[in-house]
Amino acid sequence: MNYLAINIFNNKNFVTKYLSKFDWDKIIVTFTNKIISIILLSIFFLVVTKIGQRIIKKFFYSHEKKSKTKVSAKRNKTLFTLTSNSFSYLIIFFWIYSILSTVGVPVGTLVAGAGVFSLALGLGAQGFVSDIVSGFFILSERQLDVGERVTINNISGFVTSVGLRTTQITSVDGTLNFIPNRNISIISNLSRGDMLATIDIRIFPDTPINKLEEIIKNVNNKLIPDDENVIDDPILFGTLNAPNNSLVYEVFIRTKNETQFDTQNKYLAAYLTEISNNGIELPSMEFINTK
Numbered sequence: 001m002n003y004l005a006i007n008i009f010n011n012k013n014f015v016t017k018y019l020s021k022f023d024w025d026k027i028i029v030t031f032t033n034k035i036i037s038i039i040l041l042s043i044f045f046l047v048v049t050k051i052g053q054r055i056i057k058k059f060f061y062s063h064e065k066k067s068k069t070k071v072s073a074k075r076n077k078t079l080f081t082l083t084s085n086s087f088s089y090l091i092i093f094f095w096i097y098s099i100l101s102t103v104g105v106p107v108g109t110l111v112a113g114a115g116v117f118s119l120a121l122g123l124g125a126q127g128f129v130s131d132i133v134s135g136f137f138i139l140s141e142r143q144l145d146v147g148e149r150v151t152i153n154n155i156s157g158f159v160t161s162v163g164l165r166t167t168q169i170t171s172v173d174g175t176l177n178f179i180p181n182r183n184i185s186i187i188s189n190l191s192r193g194d195m196l197a198t199i200d201i202r203i204f205p206d207t208p209i210n211k212l213e214e215i216i217k218n219v220n221n222k223l224i225p226d227d228e229n230v231i232d233d234p235i236l237f238g239t240l241n242a243p244n245n246s247l248v249y250e251v252f253i254r255t256k257n258e259t260q261f262d263t264q265n266k267y268l269a270a271y272l273t274e275i276s277n278n279g280i281e282l283p284s285m286e287f288i289n290t291k
Contacts, residue, residue, distance in 0.1 A: 134181035148191035
C-alpha cells in the first residue's frame, strides 16, 4: 500500500511539474483572442453576404421590371439564381480560408505539400469541374431558363433553379429533382416556339365520322376566333388505331408555347360535350379496358 501511495504521489508531482511548464495565462488569452476573431470574422462575412445578396436581388429585380417579354423575365430569374449561388460559394470559401488562417493552419503549405491527398482531391474534383463546365454551356447556349417546362433524362417538370453544379427540376406532382449538370445529355424544352396540342377522341367502329367531323368543325369555328393561344387552323387528322386496339379520331391544334395542355383540355371537353349533345355515343374507359 505504501509503495502504491508513493507511485501515485510521484505521478501527481510529475503531472504538476509538466503542467506548470505551460504559460496558462498566455494560452487562455490566445485562445480567447482566436475565438473572438472567429466570431468577428463570421459576423463580417454574414453582413457581407446579406448586403451582397440584397444588392444582387435589387439589381435583377430592377432589370426584371424593365423586361418587356416573358422570355427576358425567365432569363433574368435564371441569371439571378446563378449569380446568387456563385456569390454564396465565394463567400463560404473565403470564410473557411480566413478561419483556418486565424487558427494558424497553413492552408497554402498544407495543400501544396499534401501529395497523394492533393492527387485524390484533384481526381475527386473532376466531377465538380465537369458540372461547372456543363452548366456554363447550358447557360451560355440558353438551353433552358427558370420557369420553363423541360424533359431531362426522362424527368419532366419545370425548371426551379440552375446552379453551378446542379439543375433543379420540379415535377408535376411536386417532386424536386436535383440533376448534376454533367449528367445532362439531352434537354427537351417544351417552352420554346410554337407547340402542338394533340386531341384524341375515342370512337366506336360504327361512329358516324362525317357527322363527328362536322361537330368538331362547328366547335372550332365557335371557339378559335376568340382564343388568342391558337395560332393556326386545327388539323383534323382523322381516324387512327390506338395501342389498345381501340379507335381514336385525332385533331392537332398549333398553340403558343406553354398553352398546349390547357388548349388540349379545353377543346377535348368542348368536343365531348357537343358530341354527347348530338346523340353520338362514345366508348367508356371500361369498354376500352376490356378490348
